[in-house]
Amino acid sequence: MSLFKQLLIAICLFLVVAFSGSFMVSLESSRTQYVNQLRSHAQDAATALALSLTPNIDDPAMVELLVSSIFDSGYYASIRVVDLATDKTIVERSGIPDNNGVPDWFVKLIGLEPAGGDALISRGWEQAARVEVVSHPMFALAKIWQSTLGSLGWLLLCGAVSAVLGALLLRRQLKPLDYMVKQSHAIARREFLSLPDLPRTPELRRVVQAMNQMVEKLKALFQEQAERSEKLRTESYQDNLTGLANRRYFEMQLNARVSNPEDTNSGYLLLLRVKDLAGLNQRLGGQRTDQLLQAVGQQLLRQCEPYPETHNLVTRIRGGEFAVLAPGLMREEALQLAQNLESTLQSLQATGASDVTPVAYMGLAPFNHGDAPQALLALADQALAQAEGQGDSSWVCLDHSVAASVGDDHHAWHTLLDQALTQQRFELYFQPVVASQDPQLVLHYKVLSRLQDEDG
Structure with a gap:
């Protein structure tokens, strides 16, 4: 009752x-x-x-x-x-x-x-x-x-x-209790309501004040947790230097959009690599090199603005390497994007942002529904390697008919080394180093390791 x-x-x-x-x-x-x-x-x-x-x-x-x-x-x-x-x-x-x-x-x-x-x-x-x-x-x-x-x-x-x-x-005096019920239901929906008009009854006034205080504390707690979760999410999927997505986000999107059987969109993958990043660090210093990487990231975002589907898929995967996953992009649009990026990077070098601005090379690879992500990365990597080897243009676009060489593809090397470590296919040769005064005293060993490939 x-x-x-x-x-x-x-x-x-x-x-x-x-x-x-x-x-x-x-x-x-x-x-x-x-x-x-x-x-x-x-x-x-x-x-x-x-x-x-x-x-x-x-x-x-x-x-x-x-x-x-x-x-x-x-x-x-x-x-x-x-x-x-x-x-x-x-x-x-x-x-x-x-x-x-x-x-x-x-x-x-x-x-x-x-x-x-x-x-x-x-x-x-x-x-x-x-x-x-x-x-x-x-x-x-x-x-x-x-x-x-x-x-x-x-x-x-x-x-x-x-x-x-x-x-x-009684209805007037007990109205704050009804509002407190609404407060509890709102908390379950992650909504935080406070009763501004406190009742005049001392007992109900204390209860309402305690409820408002609890709501404010819960609101602050949930807001803190939300900010912390957002910060962790940002740190997990965002590159700290450029503000772009990181490699983890890139691989997740690559698997979701390329190998997903429900996604039938085709498109292009663009890999961009800044030449001689280690040398730039030595010649220019870390701060100016970081500024250059940030400028490259901003240019990528600016050039991808006409293609809304690619805006959130511009990532920095490692060091001076960037990747753009562009689902729904046609071949003419992909080539135009590469040309625009080439001219933009040249203009960046011409502006004199640094005394020695590195040249970035790009590789384009198309993908279709159901392609393997590793095969797509291998094709884009091969295109990037060819772009670095030629002198007339800073970008190369390869088709599916071109097969990537395992020995020249560091993604394939990563797969090969991972399999060798898993299957224990390394051979180790130990050579002792002895003291000159006492040949019987072994100081340490030098180890030569050999990797067995499929041909032995």
């Missing part, structure tokens, strides 16, 4: 208990008063009737007339005139008055008993008869019933007003 219903039921029970207690207290306090009133009423009626019957005690018709007139004028259970000499009833009237809408259960619940009074009738100096009057409590019960109905009506009115006002007040 909700707190709202519990408080509403508590208010109703309190009103019922208050009404019941007030009714019992007022009933007990007025019971004695009503009994005294009934007794006084009966005694007054007996005295008045006795005075009226004194001159007419010997006239039975007048006695009966006077008794009937008194009986019919009020709430009396019985009126009786008794002869004192013979103790016989001269006149007697009795009856039950109308209940005036008072239910029987209420009469039994109140339990108000009739009260009586008597008076003597004299004949001269002699006592002739006695008048006995018993008042019926119906008029008192009618008053109590009307008072009860009035109190009950007032109770219902107060209960209705209290319920309405209590409902509005």
Whole structure:
């Protein structure tokens, strides 16, 4: 059961208990008063009737007339005139008055008993008869019933007003709790809400303040975790020097776009290598060489802007080597891209960014749906090697019909060495180095290693 219903039921029970207690207290306090009133009423009626019957005690018709007139004028259970000499009833009237809408259960619940009074009738100096009057409590019960109905009506009115006002007040006071529920649901959706208007109730105010503080801390914690995750992601897939994607990102995209059976796009792979990077470091220094690499990366991004699919696929794979994976690029567009890069790098050299600006060579290789990534890298590597060997142009584009030589491809050499290490195909020849004074003392060994190829 909700707190709202519990408080509403508590208010109703309190009103019922208050009404019941007030009714019992007022009933007990007025019971004695009503009994005294009934007794006084009966005694007054007996005295008045006795005075009226004194001159007419010997006239039975007048006695009966006077008794009937008194009986019919009020709430009396019985009126009786008794002869004192013979103790016989001269006149007697009795009856039950109308209940005036008072239910029987209420009469039994109140339990108000009739009260009586008597008076003597004299004949001269002699006592002739006695008048006995018993008042019926119906008029008192009618008053109590009307008072009860009035109190009950007032109770219902107060209960209705209290319920309405209590409902509005509770709904307003408990509104922050509903907002706190929304806050908890929002946190599950990685949304962070705060309640700016604090409630005036001290208890709820402290709870809302604590909830807002927790939301702010969680928001700061999630934001810190998100920034840390973004930083780690950037460090994992981004080159620190140029800001381009790194080799890990390049290999992931290469496998996803070339060997993915669901991706049917063809395109071109461009490899760019800065000539003699180690010599540049020695001649120009590390700082100017880094600036040159950054400039080359910016030129790659600028030239790839007309091709949106290649913008996020410009990577620096190692040292002075860059790669551009261009899915959807046609042959004419690939050749135009290579020519633009060639002229851009020449203009970069002409601007005099450094005293000795290296020349970058490029190799282009096409790829189709389902090609092996290693074969594509081997073809692009061969194109790059041919570009470095020729003097008239700084780029070469090869087709699938040209097969790359394993011995001239360092990617193939990497595969060959990896297989040799895995299969333990190295032969080691040890030559001892001995001391000149003591030929028996071996100082160390020189080791010659040979790699067995497929031909032995």
